[in-house]
Amino acid sequence: MTEDEIRAAYLTALTSVAPDIEAEAIGPDDHLQEDLELDSMDVLNLVAVLHKALGVDIPERDYPQIATLSLAVGYLGRRLAG
Amino acid sequence: MGLFTMPSLGADMEAGTLTEWLVGPGDRVRRGDIVAVVETQKGAIEIEIFEEGTVERLEAEIGQTLPVGAPLARIRGAGEATEPEAAPGTEVVAPEPAAPETPEPQPQRPAARGLAASPAARVLAAERGIALATVTGTGPGGAILLADVERAQAVAQEAPDPRAGMRKAIASAMAKSKREIPHYYLAHRIDLQASTDWLSAQNAARPPEDRLLMGALIARAVARAAALVPAVNGHYGEEGFRPAAAVHLGLAVALRGGGLIAPAIRDAHLLKLDAMMAAMRDLVARARSGRLRSSELTEGTITLSSLGETGVEVMAGIIYPPQVALVGFGAPRPKPMVHEGVVTIRQSVTATLAADHRVSDGRIGARFLLEIDRHLQHPEEP
Numbered sequence: 340m341t342e343d344e345i346r347a348a349y350l351t352a353l354t355s356v357a358p359d360i361e362a363e364a365i366g367p368d369d370h371l372q373e374d375l376e377l378d379s380m381d382v383l384n385l386v387a388v389l390h391k392a393l394g395v396d397i398p399e400r401d402y403p404q405i406a407t408l409s410l411a412v413g414y415l416g417r418r419l420a421g
Numbered sequence: 422m423g424l425f426t427m428p429s430l431g432a433d434m435e436a437g438t439l440t441e442w443l444v445g446p447g448d449r450v451r452r453g454d455i456v457a458v459v460e461t462q463k464g465a466i467e468i469e470i471f472e473e474g475t476v477e478r479l480e481a482e483i484g485q486t487l488p489v490g491a492p493l494a495r496i497r498g499a500g501e502a503t504e505p506e507a508a509p510g511t512e513v514v515a516p517e518p519a520a521p522e523t524p525e526p527q528p529q530r531p532a533a534r535g536l537a538a539s540p541a542a543r544v545l546a547a548e549r550g551i552a553l554a555t556v557t558g559t560g561p562g563g564a565i566l567l568a569d570v571e572r573a574q575a576v577a578q579e580a581p582d583p584r585a586g587m588r589k590a591i592a593s594a595m596a597k598s599k600r601e602i603p604h605y606y607l608a609h610r611i612d613l614q615a616s617t618d619w620l621s622a623q624n625a626a627r628p629p630e631d632r633l634l635m636g637a638l639i640a641r642a643v644a645r646a647a648a649l650v651p652a653v654n655g656h657y658g659e660e661g662f663r664p665a666a667a668v669h670l671g672l673a674v675a676l677r678g679g680g681l682i683a684p685a686i687r688d689a690h691l692l693k694l695d696a697m698m699a700a701m702r703d704l705v706a707r708a709r710s711g712r713l714r715s716s717e718l719t720e721g722t723i724t725l726s727s728l729g730e731t732g733v734e735v736m737a738g739i740i741y742p743p744q745v746a747l748v749g750f751g752a753p754r755p756k757p758m759v760h761e762g763v764v765t766i767r768q769s770v771t772a773t774l775a776a777d778h779r780v781s782d783g784r785i786g787a788r789f790l791l792e793i794d795r796h797l798q799h800p801e802e803p
Contacts, residue, residue: 372731376677387629
């Protein structure tokens with residue numbers, strides 16, 4: 340998967356769990372909880388959608404590594420490659 | 422013959438707009454059936470019926486904004502005779518006029534779509550592309566006047582905050598609570614390390630779909646503790662306090678962009694952890710997408726408000742009437758605590774109770790908070 344594909348998959352997952360957020364409005368360093376106002380239930384739903392879409396099971400201790408778009412693209416790229 | 426009316430969905434609701442009928446004349450209905458969808462300040466709510474019978478006649482039309490108590494439909498009970506047909510042309514039931522106002526020429530019969538509106542109002546609405554169903558009429562019988570269309574357009578142009586209605590509803594319920602309920606407050610710091618460790622171990626072995634949140638452990642503890650302390654669980658009405666036999670746990674759900682809604686999980690004291698988690702997931706999703714059921718907004722017997730993982734430590738909440746207690750949970754934090762005689766860093770959380778002094782006092786409230794604490798020390802309990 341290319342970086343762009345991962346980015347698109349992450350944004351699709353994020354807007355599916357938080358339909359009131361628009362993909363274009365999400366900056367690379369916007370924090371899920373602090374900037375986008377996701378709560379722990381939303382984050383868990385996001386992890387579940389990413390698991391389904393990409394087959395990557397993100398353990399709880401790695402949640403901080405998907406907290407922004409740019410962090411997530413790097414982390415998911417490494418997990419998909421490894 | 423039963424009359425099915427616009428229900429009150431809380432101390433803060435005055436009116437609702439009918440947006441969908443899910444039944445029609447001749448349909449059989451049973452207690453608990455969802456029969457209509459009403460748009461309120463809390464979003465679209467699925468309205469349940471609490472009667473058995475057959476729908477005789479619909480008394481309200483899609484798009485009408487009706488006050489609480491206005492007739493929506495007539496329901497014929499089993500064995501009752503069919504009502505004689507009403508005279509044609511008199512079927513439209515409009516909301517009660519607030520006060521007689523300047524009469525403009527009115528069409529004598531309900532016009533297209535059954536909405537009463539003056540000819541001038543119709544022309545203007547058509548010119549400006551405003552749907553008449555979205556305009557609140559102030560004329561006789563709720564008829565839409567020219568001024569109503571102008572006002573509707575002005576409001577639309579101001580592009581009001583969609584949450585403004587909800588803010589108003591929260592303001593009115595909370596002002597009523599502060600005016601009428603003598604609140605007292607208690608706070609208690611709970612050692613959350615046992616629950617935190619147990620949860621991490623559980624979740625490490627579960628796929629994301631099956632993982633649990635600390636919120637579910639907290640909700641279970643609150644519901645089970647409330648079942649043991651009747652004086653915090655129930656409704657306060659005109660005849661005083663009525664304790665509830667079951668715990669229907671209201672869950673304060675924050676909406677992105679502001680606003681709050683507290684739908685209830687039925688029989689929460691009986692739920693095991695996975696069932697509690699599933700119920701919370703479902704409720705939060707529907708609260709956000711706006712498809713809650715009317716009973717979920719009215720049945721809550723106590724409310725839990727959690728400030729989330731990244732929030733502050735302590736909240737002093739306001740009771741949601743007619744309930745008599747609200748439990749607040751701050752954000753869990755690592756804190757120096759004395760554990761087995763030694764000061765160590767432990768994950769902790771501060772629980773607060775706002776309770777109604779007409780019903781309980783500090784000693785009972787303290788017992789309730791300590792009971793919550795006890796449950797959180799035993800996360801493994803079934």
